[in-house]
Amino acid sequence: xxxxxxxxxxxxxxxxxxxxxxxxxxxxxxxxxxxxxxxxxxxxxxxxxxxxxxxxxxxxxxxxxxxxxxxxxxxxxxxxxxxxxxxxxxxxxxxxxxxxxxxxxxxxxxxxxxxxxxxxxxxxxxxxxxxxxxxxxxxxxxxxxxxxxxxxxxxxxxxxxxxxxxxxxxxxxxxxxxxxxxxxxxxxxxxxxxxxxxxxxxxxxxxxxxxxxxxxxxxxxxxxxxxxxxxxxxxxxxxxxxxxxxxxxxxxxxxxxxxxxxxxxxxxxxxxxxxxxxxxxxxxxxxxxxxxxxxxxxxxxxxxxxxxxxxxxxxxxxxxxxxxxxxxxxxxxxxxxxxxxxxxxxxxxxxxxxxxxxxxxxxxxxxxxxxxxxxxxxxxxxxxxxxxxxxxxxxxxxxxxxxxxxxxxxxxxxxxxxxxxxxxxxxxxxxxxxxxxxxxxxxxxxxxxxxxxxxxxxxxxxxxxxxxxxxxxxxxxxxxxxxxxxxxxxxxxxxxxxxxxxxxxxxxxxxxxxxxxxxxxxxxxxxxxxxxxxxxxxxxxxxxxxxxxxxxxxxxxxxxxxxxxxxxxxxxxxxxxxxxxxxxxxxxxxxxxxxxxxxxxxxxxxxxxxxxxxxxxxxxxxxxxxxxxxxxxxxxxxxxxxxxxxxxxxxxxxxxxxxxxxxxxxxxxxxxxxxxxxxxxxxxxxxxxxxxxxxxxxxxxxxxxxxxxxxxxxxxxxxxxxxxxxxxxxxxxxxxxxxxxxxxxxxxxxxxxxxxxxxxxxxxxxxxxx
Amino acid sequence: xxxxxxxxxxxxxxxxxxxxxxxxxxxxxxxxxxxxxxxxxxxxxxxxxxxxxxxxxxxxxxxxxxxxxxxxxxxxxxxxxxxxxxxxxxxxxxxxxxxxxxxxxxxxxxxxxxxxxxxxxxxxxxxxxxxxxxxxxxxxxxxxxxxxxxxxxxxxx
Numbered sequence: 001x002x003x004x005x006x007x008x009x010x011x012x013x014x015x016x017x018x019x020x021x022x023x024x025x026x027x028x029x030x031x032x033x034x035x036x037x038x039x040x041x042x043x044x045x046x047x048x049x050x051x052x053x054x055x056x057x058x059x060x061x062x063x064x065x066x067x068x069x070x071x072x073x074x075x076x077x078x079x080x081x082x083x084x085x086x087x088x089x090x091x092x093x094x095x096x097x098x099x100x101x102x103x104x105x106x107x108x109x110x111x112x113x114x115x116x117x118x119x120x121x122x123x124x125x126x127x128x129x130x131x132x133x134x135x136x137x138x139x140x141x142x143x144x145x146x147x148x149x150x151x152x153x154x155x156x157x158x159x160x161x162x163x164x165x166x167x168x169x170x171x172x173x174x175x176x177x178x179x180x181x182x183x184x185x186x187x188x189x190x191x192x193x194x195x196x197x198x199x200x201x202x203x204x205x206x207x208x209x210x211x212x213x214x215x216x217x218x219x220x221x222x223x224x225x226x227x228x229x230x231x232x233x234x235x236x237x238x239x240x241x242x243x244x245x246x247x248x249x250x251x252x253x254x255x256x257x258x259x260x261x262x263x264x265x266x267x268x269x270x271x272x273x274x275x276x277x278x279x280x281x282x283x284x285x286x287x288x289x290x291x292x293x294x295x296x297x298x299x300x301x302x303x304x305x306x307x308x309x310x311x312x313x314x315x316x317x318x319x320x321x322x323x324x325x326x327x328x329x330x331x332x333x334x335x336x337x338x339x340x341x342x343x344x345x346x347x348x349x350x351x352x353x354x355x356x357x358x359x360x361x362x363x364x365x366x367x368x369x370x371x372x373x374x375x376x377x378x379x380x381x382x383x384x385x386x387x388x389x390x391x392x393x394x395x396x397x398x399x400x401x402x403x404x405x406x407x408x409x410x411x412x413x414x415x416x417x418x419x420x421x422x423x424x425x426x427x428x429x430x431x432x433x434x435x436x437x438x439x440x441x442x443x444x445x446x447x448x449x450x451x452x453x454x455x456x457x458x459x460x461x462x463x464x465x466x467x468x469x470x471x472x473x474x475x476x477x478x479x480x481x482x483x484x485x486x487x488x489x490x491x492x493x494x495x496x497x498x499x500x501x502x503x504x505x506x507x508x509x510x511x512x513x514x515x516x517x518x519x520x521x522x523x524x525x526x527x528x529x530x531x532x533x534x535x536x537x538x539x540x541x542x543x544x545x546x547x548x549x550x551x552x553x554x555x556x557x558x559x560x561x562x563x564x565x566x567x568x569x570x571x572x573x574x575x576x577x578x579x580x581x582x583x584x585x586x587x588x589x590x591x592x593x594x595x596x597x598x599x600x601x602x603x604x605x606x607x608x609x610x611x612x613x614x615x616x617x618x619x620x621x622x623x624x625x626x627x628x629x630x631x632x633x634x635x636x637x638x639x640x641x642x643x644x645x646x647x648x649x650x651x652x653x654x655x656x657x658x659x660x661x662x663x664x665x666x667x668x669x670x671x672x673x674x675x676x677x678x679x680x681x682x683x684x685x686x687x688x689x690x691x692x693x694x695x696x697x698x699x700x701x702x703x704x705x706x707x708x709x710x711x712x713x714x715x716x717x718x719x720x721x722x723x724x725x726x727x728x729x730x731x732x733x734x735x736x737x738x739x740x741x742x743x744x745x746x747x748x749x750x751x752x753x754x755x756x757x758x759x760x761x762x763x764x765x766x767x768x769x770x
Numbered sequence: 771x772x773x774x775x776x777x778x779x780x781x782x783x784x785x786x787x788x789x790x791x792x793x794x795x796x797x798x799x800x801x802x803x804x805x806x807x808x809x810x811x812x813x814x815x816x817x818x819x820x821x822x823x824x825x826x827x828x829x830x831x832x833x834x835x836x837x838x839x840x841x842x843x844x845x846x847x848x849x850x851x852x853x854x855x856x857x858x859x860x861x862x863x864x865x866x867x868x869x870x871x872x873x874x875x876x877x878x879x880x881x882x883x884x885x886x887x888x889x890x891x892x893x894x895x896x897x898x899x900x901x902x903x904x905x906x907x908x909x910x911x912x913x914x915x916x917x918x919x920x921x922x923x924x925x926x927x
Contacts, residue, residue, distance in 0.1 A: 013860040020868030021856035021875065023803020023843035030802040200903050202807040202815055202869040252805075252869030253903050284808045500867025500904055659863035663905055667866065670906030694812035694901065702894040702907050710908075 007512040008722045011659035015505045026250035028222045033208050036277040039267050040119040042109040044101035047135035047360035047687030051099050059125040064118030069110040071097040078155050081260040082327035083225030089418025091158035091326040093151050102324035103360050104688040105290035112270040135360035137687045139321035142357035150358040167322045168330035171353030174410050180313035180349040184304030188386050192378035193298040193753040197675045200699050203252020204287045209267040210277035220247045224258040225537035226527045232261045245530045254499040256366035259539045260327050262291050288692035292365030295332050296321040299378035309397040318354035325363040329356040331417045336375030342409035343467050344401050369732045380464045380737035395463045405429040422473040424620035428717040430651035434627035438649045442629035456637040460746025463629045464737035468730040469621035471542030478547035479533035480554040483611035486602050488594035489521045495535025496547035497527045502660035503543040507551045510721050514555035516580045541726030548721035550616035557612035622717045624725045625651040628734035630742040639762025645707040651715045654723030661727045665710045668731025674700040676739045680755050773836040778845025792827040803843040803872040814900035817873035824877045843872035854920040858913040866904035874900050878914045
């Protein structure tokens with residue numbers, strides 16, 4: 001398919017790549033702003049407490065300290081930190097500073113000083129008297145009768161039931177689940193529990209703010225959501241949107257962690273209060289314990305099937321931990337069902353529901369996968385268990401029950417993000433091709449169930465199927481502006497936010513393809529709220545599909561203008577003209593180059609800017625699909641798990657830039673591998689995150705896995721730009737169930753609480769031997 | 771105290787506090803490719819070469835490298851011509867967000883100076899301390915291998 005195109009479908013180098021590999025100053029901390037104050041936050045040492053008094057006198061006396069702000073100095077405005085469309089489907093339960101602290105790390109006071117040393121010294125001299133409250137440090141305790149109420153303030157809103165610490169609740173049922181289960185030959189009920197995860201983007205959360213000569217607030221920040229950032233800052237700072245400009249330079253990784261408004265307001269308020277530039281850079285510890293983490297989730301799942309392995313009914317009841325604040329609470333919970341259950345669309349009845357609860361732990365937020373990995377862990381492993389009980393190859397059971405091209409699921413309509421969804425039929429689904437290629441690459445038929453031993457080591461195989469989406473249909477909008485220059489180049493202005501994914505490059509490829517010009521002729525600028533058109537930002541696997549379609553439409557509009565003007569200039573009929581390789585040619589041989597045409601219309605004749613803006617909102621959200629296979633080797637003496645090979649084949653429609661698409665799949669897979677085997681968060685008995693640096697929180701490195709084998713299958717999504725679907729998130733959904741299933745295949749030990757640390761397996765092996 | 775640093779062939783005579791880390795000193799001198807991430811010597815992002823060896827500048831006192839030769843990634847490419855490792859990283863799609871890349875280029879360069887023909891395991895071992903959260907490592911490992919091949923040819927000195 002990609003042979004039909006000149007620029008899309010080709011492994012183009014990233015447009016920003018040369019600057020990145022040469023270490024050019026492109027990230028927010030590299031922007032020198034003379035005189036910027038250093039902003040530091042005093043953070044709560046207690047998980048749940050009321051601030052009785054704050055004494056800042058001594059701290060103010062430190063030389064170099066310019067401002068100290070506490071909750072007494074700020075207007076009290078409830079808001080949600082979630083960088084989502086408006087109105088946000090998240091509760092307004094956060095305050096820039098509050099008289100109550102709700103987790104260890106919650107902000108207590110803002111210090112601004114002329115040097116970091118002065119700011120740190122002042123932090124130590126602020127005296128706070130706390131009234132300690134009982135904390136809720138376990139999500140299972142949160143809803144219990146008599147549990148401390150975490151959000152007892154009167155002015156919060158949008159919480160499902162604050163008296164019981166329930167941030168959000170959802171339930172749905174299709175068909176008669178109980179009745180269908182009663183008629184099943186086999187029914188299993190299990191509980192799966194998946195712990196939280198840190199994003200661990202290498203660039204910490206940071207922002208620098210200043211007033212421009214006209215007094216407008218300029219915010220340069222490492223964000224995935226510049227336009228949401230502007231809107232939310234406008235609310236918190238009580239300042240019109242027109243007086244705020246948010247600029248996103250290059251971003252040093254996001255993964256969802258920068259889809260909430262976290263550090264920006266603290267610098268901005270200092271700039272507004274002092275009139276001076278201000279810079280805040282979170283330390284690694286702050287990024288870990290005081291930005292966002294992933295929602296810990298636990299599912300009770302029941303799956304019923306007939307004796308041949310046909311799944312008839314699925315019921316999932318979940319509990320999700322949103323921590324101290326509820327950003328993304330409802331939507332991540334819904335996605336854990338809506339981006340997993342449609343995979344098994346042949347059921348007669350399906351039910352999904354549960355609660356998202358507050359705890360006095362760090363706030364959870366958006367994270368690549370956005371709930372889908374948590375839901376899939378339960379769903380995939382339960383089906384795996386069922387298959388083993390039926391003595392059928394688990395891959396066969398997953399294969400025969402999963403969705404295919406031309407099919408649908410009623411869940412698409414019932415479950416959207418925070419509201420009803422959109423019905424859709426799978427116009428592209430090459431899941432079978434993914435399965436076939438992956439199965440062959442791992443050697444499924446030859447190796448599975450063999451428990452091959454080598455000394456104390458035993459091997460096993462597991463598989464998992466996954467799906468995701470491409471943007472939030474009928475909610476999220478992306479827009480693009482293209483304007484032409486007199487040398488035949490084009491400025492492409494997009495609100496879409498390249499956070500390292502390569503989206504600037506693929507959006508330029510789309511424009512170049514439509515306009516039939518070399519990629520070098522497209523100059524991309526993303527994203528600056530003063531300059532670029534609106535886009536919701538980088539999340540929900542939306543950029544390729546939603547922003548990509550906007551770019552395609554804008555380029556088609558510009559192409560139409562070019563052909564109209566060329567027809568006029570050449571005195572030929574438009575229908576006889578063709579735009580190719582930067583030249584408009586008529587079938588009689590007359591022609592005009594883009595340079596000539598644009599120069600003429602800029603300077604001499606019928607003068608006008610050739611330009612267009614287009615917007616796109618998805619009518620549907622075509623899912624990418626994935627088949628993942630894991631081969632593990634377990635040392636039965638130590639419990640150590642060696643990941644021998646992880647194979648993942650994806651259907652992302654036509655890969656607009658195969659090398660960047662593969663990078664998304666490989667990177668997400670590794671993030672899933674880390675979560676499955678190494679990344680584990682430990683809290684103290686008081687609720688302090690102990691694993692808040694890279695020594696104690698183990699991000700996988702090069703020696704921590706054997707092979708990673710990823711591939712893309714040929715596919716074409718008719719509603720996507722040039723056949724594309726998304727690929728940003730899906731790779732992280734499947735490694736946990738695939739590895740969990742492989743550990744079972746190797747040892748007979750079924751781990752239902754991830755991550756699967758070697759220590760856990762060691763103790764399980766001891767239990768078996770006893 | 772006063773120290774002298776030779777950074778990419780440029781001599782800098784500077785006044786520092788004895789407690790200043792090399793990372794901040796280099797950034798203040800304008801070498802912005804040297805970046806902070808973990809601040810605890812556990813991610814490799816702030817890697818620079820001191821006398822040709824990779825060290826972590828976030829936890830190295832500037833005073834301890836007085837008078838020594840430091841290389842940052844700004845010194846590697848010559849004008850518009852990229853170093854073969856940089857070129858291979860682009861070709862393999864091995865830079866996503868790019869934050870880790872200066873450390874990876876420098877650690878890779880130190881490896882290839884010592885071992886022009888590294889095996890896959892040599893590459894993994896040498897770069898094991900350079901964390902990348904974006905790529906999943908495969909493309910970066912391929913890039914180092916490819917650069918080694920290019921550098922063994924005659925188009926690189």
